[in-house]
Amino acid sequence: MCNNTPSRTYYFLTYRISLARLCSWLGILSCLSWCSCATRMRRQLPADVKMNPEAGRGGLVFVRLHLASGEELPFIVDTGSPGTLFDKSLVPKLGWRLPLGNWTVPMGGEKQKSGVYWEPKLYLGATRLRTGRLCATADFERLSKQVGHPVMGILAMDCLKHYCVQLDFQAGKMWFLDPKHLDTERLGKPLPLRLSLYGHLFSDYVGLTGGKTNRLLVDTGWNGDGSVRREPFNGPTSGGRVHLAECVWNEQTYTDLNLQTGGEVLGLGFLARHLVTFDFPGRVMYLKQTCSGPLLNEEFEAAMQFLKDLKKSGQVPGWSQNDNGTIRAEIQPDAETYGFEARKEGDPTVCHYIVTRTSNEGPWKLQKAWRTDQQGKIIEEFPVPCPP
Numbered sequence: 001m002c003n004n005t006p007s008r009t010y011y012f013l014t015y016r017i018s019l020a021r022l023c024s025w026l027g028i029l030s031c032l033s034w035c036s037c038a039t040r041m042r043r044q045l046p047a048d049v050k051m052n053p054e055a056g057r058g059g060l061v062f063v064r065l066h067l068a069s070g071e072e073l074p075f076i077v078d079t080g081s082p083g084t085l086f087d088k089s090l091v092p093k094l095g096w097r098l099p100l101g102n103w104t105v106p107m108g109g110e111k112q113k114s115g116v117y118w119e120p121k122l123y124l125g126a127t128r129l130r131t132g133r134l135c136a137t138a139d140f141e142r143l144s145k146q147v148g149h150p151v152m153g154i155l156a157m158d159c160l161k162h163y164c165v166q167l168d169f170q171a172g173k174m175w176f177l178d179p180k181h182l183d184t185e186r187l188g189k190p191l192p193l194r195l196s197l198y199g200h201l202f203s204d205y206v207g208l209t210g211g212k213t214n215r216l217l218v219d220t221g222w223n224g225d226g227s228v229r230r231e232p233f234n235g236p237t238s239g240g241r242v243h244l245a246e247c248v249w250n251e252q253t254y255t256d257l258n259l260q261t262g263g264e265v266l267g268l269g270f271l272a273r274h275l276v277t278f279d280f281p282g283r284v285m286y287l288k289q290t291c292s293g294p295l296l297n298e299e300f301e302a303a304m305q306f307l308k309d310l311k312k313s314g315q316v317p318g319w320s321q322n323d324n325g326t327i328r329a330e331i332q333p334d335a336e337t338y339g340f341e342a343r344k345e346g347d348p349t350v351c352h353y354i355v356t357r358t359s360n361e362g363p364w365k366l367q368k369a370w371r372t373d374q375q376g377k378i379i380e381e382f383p384v385p386c387p388p
Contacts, residue, residue, distance in 0.1 A: 045163070046124040049174040052149075056169040056272025057297040058338075060147060061220055063155060063174065065129070067094070068121045073152040077174070079278070080219030080265075081156035082199025084119060088137040090152065094120050103136050107143065114138050122159070132158030147223075154221070157199050160280060167220075167276040170290050179281045187277045188288025189250055193218070203285060207264040208249050208257065214264045218285065222267035225294070227260040240376065243328060255293045256328065269294055303338040303355045306364040317369045317382035318351045319344070337367070348374050 055061045061077040071093070085105065086094070099115030106112075119135040121128055135158075140151040164179040184190070191203045202215045209228045219226075228242060244257040254273065272295050277286040307316065307327065314321040325344040337356040344351075354368040369382040 045176040046127040075153040078221030085154040130162040187286035225269040226267035227265040
């Protein structure tokens with residue numbers, strides 16, 4: 001999943017099970033075979049889904065699924081998670097009693113002990129989705145606060161692998177396509193896909209900063225542009241974060257990339273610059289570039305303009321109206337809250353600002369301001385002027 005503290009939405013989810021339990025469940029793991037997915041795909045496909053407006057524009061992709069009872073639930077569409085998760089509050093509603101076992105789910109920098117259950121029936125519109133046989137539970141309260149949206153579950157690869165899914169961020173639509181009748185010439189450049197033993201989705205390709213072919217985790221649950229290895233990248237970093245003004249990848253030029261260091265990941269922010277077609281049965285991802293820079297929403301642009309107006313009037317601490325430099329998005333810790341970082345020309349330190357407002361119609365205000373060194377360590381906290 002994603003971490004936008006500082007630059008992704010925080011996590012990618014993975015199930016870690018003991019070797020003994022893995023051996024006892026080999027029959028279940030055999031369900032990961034994509035060959036069987038292609039031959040057993042149902043004729044009825046889910047209807048088209050209208051994306052939430054913030055999807056790919058600082059927000060994750062949500063779909064509203066419903067249980068057999070008809071209750072609708074907001075789920076995150078997460079190709080970075082191998083197994084579907086349900087919020088623990090749903091346990092009594094689903095009639096679950098004692099769990100079949102336990103898994104540990106890393107989420108948001110912490111490890112949660114999760115119960116394992118038989119997966120219930122899930123529906124998208126009138127269509128019952130093909131899912132895995134087992135699922136796990138997690139506490140999504142913290143994540144819901146971080147993304148500013150209720151989260152009741154994660155729709156993961158144990159379901160998605162059965163379908164051909166297209167994400168059209170320009171049109172704001174999620175489509176389910178027939179993989180046997182794709183007009184591939186209009187879908188953009190193909191990249192190979194594969195699932196690891198544990199169900200993680202990878203593409204064997206060069207990372208965003210070049211170098212050798214690597215395993216790129218393809219993660220729609222990572223809210224930033226992604227992550228790169230520290231090597232071969234030799235540019236400046238700040239607290240493990242990297243900003244690329246421009247790069248060329250897959251023969252396409254991209255601008256204003258906000259990345260982390262540590263591993264090779266293609267995140268939602270990067271994917272949203274394309275028409276994305278996941279042909280999971282065919283093991284191919286098609287990327288057709290629709291814009292070189294990040295997608296922005298009106299709220300973000302309004303927050304950015306507020307900060308720029310403060311600078312013009314000399315009211316931004318640590319960043320005078322005469323300072324030249326760049327400003328870019330950094331974090332979105334909560335709803336109606338945006339983070340920015342400013343870099344002055346010739347100054348190795350970085351100024352950080354949190355801009356927020358209490359409602360859609362309320363005025364913006366500067367909530368917090370501080371300065372860090374090149375390693376991301378706070379070296380100064382600025383007093384924030386009171387709004388007039």
